[in-house]
Amino acid sequence: MTQTQTEPKVWDVAVVGAGMAGMATALFAAEQGLSVLQIGNGGGLLFASGLLDLLAVHPIASRRLWGSPFDALAAIRRDQPDHPLARVDDATMRAAYESFTSALGAAGLAYAPLDDRNHLVLTSLGTAKPTYGVPRTMAAGVAAMAERVPCLLLDFRGLREFSARQIVATVGDTWPGLRSARIEFPGAEASSELYAAHLARALESHETRDKTIALVKPLLGDARAVGFPAVLGLGCSGVVHAAFQAALGVPVFEIPTMPTSVPGLRLMDALEHAVVARGVHRLLRGNVTSAAFDDTAVLSLGGVPGGETVSARAVVLATGRFTGRGLVAGQQRITEPVLGLPVQQPASRETWHSRDFLDPAGHEVNRAGLRTDSVFRPFDATGRPAWPGLFAVGSILAGQDWMREKCGAGIALGTARVAVDQIVRQLGAR
Ligand SMILES: Cc1cc2nc3c(=O)[nH]c(=O)nc-3n(C[C@H](O)[C@H](O)[C@H](O)COP(=O)(O)OP(=O)(O)OC[C@H]3O[C@@H](n4cnc5c(N)ncnc54)[C@H](O)[C@@H]3O)c2cc1C
Structure with missing residues (x-):
């Protein structure tokens, strides 16, 4: 051999x-x-x-x-x-x-430690999907949903097939502290339709990231976690996710979007x-x-x-x-x-x-x-x-x-x- x-x-x-x-x-x-x-x-x-x-x-x-x-x-x-x-x-x-x-982690796609348990992950339909291996960028959502902490879900105007308000409408009855907000994606104010892969690529730039974070900060209120559609970076999602988390000062998590999705890419x-x-x-x-x-x-x-x-x-x-x-x-x-x-x-x-x-x-x-x-x-x-x-x-x-x-x-x-x-x-x- x-x-x-x-x-x-x-x-x-x-x-x-x-x-x-x-x-x-x-x-x-x-x-x-x-x-x-x-x-x-x-x-x-x-x-x-x-x-x-x-x-x-x-x-x-x-x-x-x-x-x-x-x-x-x-x-x-x-x-x-x-x-x-x-x-x-x-x-x-x-x-x-x-x-x-561990091979995925070495290639820049880190997963939360595996602990012999299935975890419930919030989906873009507002349902809870049971799964075993959770990308690190989605992990904080598992704890936020399990503990029903006050939480802000965000989306971007024009992003297709993802509505934070719809998720809150579906799951909000059993999660009283869950709220939603919609923001403009920096640099795309004139676009009527946004695509997840383009946003993910754009958020790899410091400038776009900082502008997005500046839009989110005033909306935080009592939120102890913030959820975004899964667009926090393409090739370096770990870096983008960590930057959002550090700047917002609360756990940040991604919510998987409909296929074809950035996490699939x-x-x-x-x-x-x-x-x-x-x-x-x-x-x-x-x-x-x-x-x-x-x-x-x-x-x-x-x-x-x-x-x-x-x-x-x-x-x-x-x-x-x-x-x-x-x-x-x-x-x-x-x-x-x-x-x-x-x-x-x-x-x-x-x-x-x-x-x-x-x-x-x-x-x-x-x-x-x-x-x-x-x-x-x-x-x-x-x-x-x-x-x-x-x-x-x-x-x-x-x-x-x-x-x-x-x-x-x-x-x-x-x-x-x-x-x-x-x-x-x-x-x-x-
Ligand atoms: C919509 C969707 C959602 C999913 N969500 C999840 C999820 O949440 N969790 C999870 O664990 N998994 C998920 N999966 C992935 C799922 O685990 C795998 O797609 C599934 O296990 C099938 O994988 P596979 O490799 O057997 O087949 P496929 O993914 O179908 O791959 C078959 C491959 O064989 C190739 N092929 C076929 N014929 C030939 C040929 N003659 N010569 C050369 N190549 C050929 C095809 O081009 C393709 O690349 C999802 C998949 C889909 C489609």
């Missing part, structure tokens, strides 16, 4: 996909000293909120909310042994989150930085069209000039579900388009969706995906691992509904870690 600066003839690992699961796989594998080729772009990450869920809801039908994600994991192991998270032990999951958040940038810094070679424009397996895997690439093939000792499929294009919903059947792996799915199209769109139990189609062994090697039609060095991680896996179970990052990070640990064992043994 070698990590080289030049391209090896045969990579230790080829990672197909660059969403949360693909990035986690590339990161963990490179940290183990493996040579890693990653194929695909990180489009899906742009929609992420920056919050790293582990597992908060189980069972879905009763929407039971768990204070500890590790208690929830124990319950899922007991109740749904086929759930992907049932195959990730606590130590592996902890190691995955520690590696992931930050997450994508930080992950790209982290994997490249660890020597991962990335083919951003390529996509894998097919593969042949023998002693090594040979992947055929599309989207690269002239076409190309690459070889690897292990392959990790992290191509996501329907939006990632890891699964394709046809007229009657759901298929896996790259390798033609069998997809576990409802017996007929009629049962993909429940008749009730808001059915608390969710929809069968959202549990479709690949079946695997305990280390996430996908099965072929005979029910055996398709190839010893082929793994599937993240939302392409069957038996989970990450959106409803609030376990998106948990599935991505936990399964990536198990797969990489197994690859290290297998390659070490060669």
